[in-house]
Amino acid sequence: MSKKLTSIQEVVDAKLCSGCGACAYMQPNQIRMENVIDEGLRPVVSPGAGDAPTDTREALKVCPGIELEHSDLRSREGIDPDLLDAWGPILAMWEGGAADEQVRFAGSSGGAASALAIHALETLGFRLVVHIGADPRRPYLNRTVISRTREEVLSRTGSRYAPASPCELLGAVEEADGPCLFIGKPCDVAAAQRARTYRPNLDRNLALTVAFFCAGTPSTRGTLELLDSLQVTDVDALSDVRYRGNGWPGRFVAKSHGDQAIRSCSYEESWGGVLSNHVQWRCKLCLDHTGEFADVAVGDPWYRPIRDGEAGSSLIVARSQSGREYVERAIDCGALVASAVEHDLLPRSQPNLLKTRGEVWGRLLGSRLALAHTPRYRRLPSFRFWVSEVSADRKVRSVLGAARRCIRRRIAFKTVL
Numbered sequence: 001m002s003k004k005l006t007s008i009q010e011v012v013d014a015k016l017c018s019g020c021g022a023c024a025y026m027q028p029n030q031i032r033m034e035n036v037i038d039e040g041l042r043p044v045v046s047p048g049a050g051d052a053p054t055d056t057r058e059a060l061k062v063c064p065g066i067e068l069e070h071s072d073l074r075s076r077e078g079i080d081p082d083l084l085d086a087w088g089p090i091l092a093m094w095e096g097g098a099a100d101e102q103v104r105f106a107g108s109s110g111g112a113a114s115a116l117a118i119h120a121l122e123t124l125g126f127r128l129v130v131h132i133g134a135d136p137r138r139p140y141l142n143r144t145v146i147s148r149t150r151e152e153v154l155s156r157t158g159s160r161y162a163p164a165s166p167c168e169l170l171g172a173v174e175e176a177d178g179p180c181l182f183i184g185k186p187c188d189v190a191a192a193q194r195a196r197t198y199r200p201n202l203d204r205n206l207a208l209t210v211a212f213f214c215a216g217t218p219s220t221r222g223t224l225e226l227l228d229s230l231q232v233t234d235v236d237a238l239s240d241v242r243y244r245g246n247g248w249p250g251r252f253v254a255k256s257h258g259d260q261a262i263r264s265c266s267y268e269e270s271w272g273g274v275l276s277n278h279v280q281w282r283c284k285l286c287l288d289h290t291g292e293f294a295d296v297a298v299g300d301p302w303y304r305p306i307r308d309g310e311a312g313s314s315l316i317v318a319r320s321q322s323g324r325e326y327v328e329r330a331i332d333c334g335a336l337v338a339s340a341v342e343h344d345l346l347p348r349s350q351p352n353l354l355k356t357r358g359e360v361w362g363r364l365l366g367s368r369l370a371l372a373h374t375p376r377y378r379r380l381p382s383f384r385f386w387v388s389e390v391s392a393d394r395k396v397r398s399v400l401g402a403a404r405r406c407i408r409r410r411i412a413f414k415t416v417l
Contacts, residue, residue, distance in 0.1 A: 003373075007060065018191075020165060025167050025170040026198075036219075040220075065187070066375055069378035077321070078091045085384070088288070093317050093343050096314065097111050097112055100335075101311075103115050105246060108244040108250060109299070112314035113298050117129045117210075118150045119330045119333065121148060126207065127148070127178040132156070132184070133145040133156030142163060158244050162222075174201045179205060179207030182206060208322065208323065215289060216276070218277075232261075282375075284360075288380065294319055296318055296323040296327060303345060315345065359386070359398040361385070363402035366401065386398075
């Protein structure tokens with residue numbers, strides 16, 4: 001029987017922290033987020049009185065790193081039952097992008113998330129959007145931001161393949177005097193949804209959650225290694241770092257002050273060649289890569305080749321009734337240009353994710369064999385996909401590789417029998 005994790009620090013020590021920042025929101029006086037260069041953003045817990053450790057059980061309630069559960073899916077009217085177990089709730093799906101060409105060009109794919117945010121602020125009277133932007137002082141890092149205007153949203157477009165903790169500013173949503181929108185990774189949205197069950201004002205104001213498809217969060221070390229490979233010798237002289245956007249799929253671009261030096265490489269070279277090698281361990285154990293807990297999820301439609309110069313395109317998935325109504329209203333109002341598509345476009349656009357879901361089951365098994373803590377999943381099936389989608393040699397590698405990694409990283413033998 002596994003020893004139950006009883007504090008946020010134990011979650012960090014077990015390498016199950018996703019860096020979402022929800023713990024810092026729940027207990028802001030005791031917890032702050034700090035960047036660990038080889039790990040990601042991690043909570044730092046203030047010392048307790050005397051020798052007593054700080055009680056972080058309030059924060060632990062909303063931690064997505066230790067547990068994820070779909071509690072109401074079977075009762076949602078209109079979901080696609082054929083894709084539910086593998087891809088989460090799907091009520092409707094579209095392909096398209098922002099009607100505003102500037103937003104569409106700046107976005108990582110079709111700029112759908114940015115278009116939805118601008119539509120919320122300008123047309124529906126939303127008070128603010130909580131999301132992520134580049135740190136203006138160190139643009140290779142992220143910071144959590146609040147946008148209230150089109151200009152602010154537009155200045156913060158494009159995927160950011162670096163640690164981010166958007167949940168740390170959920171307090172701004174809670175204190176707002178009207179509806180708000182939250183954009184984040186799947187784990188960020190899952191944490192926000194858990195937090196709203198404990199904070200009535202957050203639940204009242206969190207009108208819409210938008211998640212983007214995610215293959216994992218690389219550490220800051222990944223970006224620094226990528227910059228070094230492009231012969232960027234002084235990261236303090238950087239004025240701008242974009243991981244994607246300004247075209248589809250966009251390039252990784254680093255600029256120095258005054259644009260005197262520009263370094264660039266393709267998305268395939270940046271993500272596939274460097275950044276994906278630095279994805280944090282918790283992401284290797286994740287079963288939700290497509291925002292199953294969000295109202296709306298967006299991602300790249302990789303089911304077809306991208307033509308040179310093609311305008312960006314997003315796959316837009318409504319996962320709740322409110323999400324469906326919101327997207328339909330954005331299309332009707334002209335904020336989005338999108339057409340309804342068959343639901344099987346999601347698995348066709350992300351052909352490797354079923355195999356990944358299956359391999360996660362093997363990694364969880366390998367971690368448990370090494371007596372390491374693992375996240376608990378309820379109503380997020382994975383074993384059947386380990387059986388049906390993963391080859392025999394990958395089955396073995398998923399189990400043994402996880403066990404070896406747990407031992408190598410000294411996170412094994414954490415379980416008390």
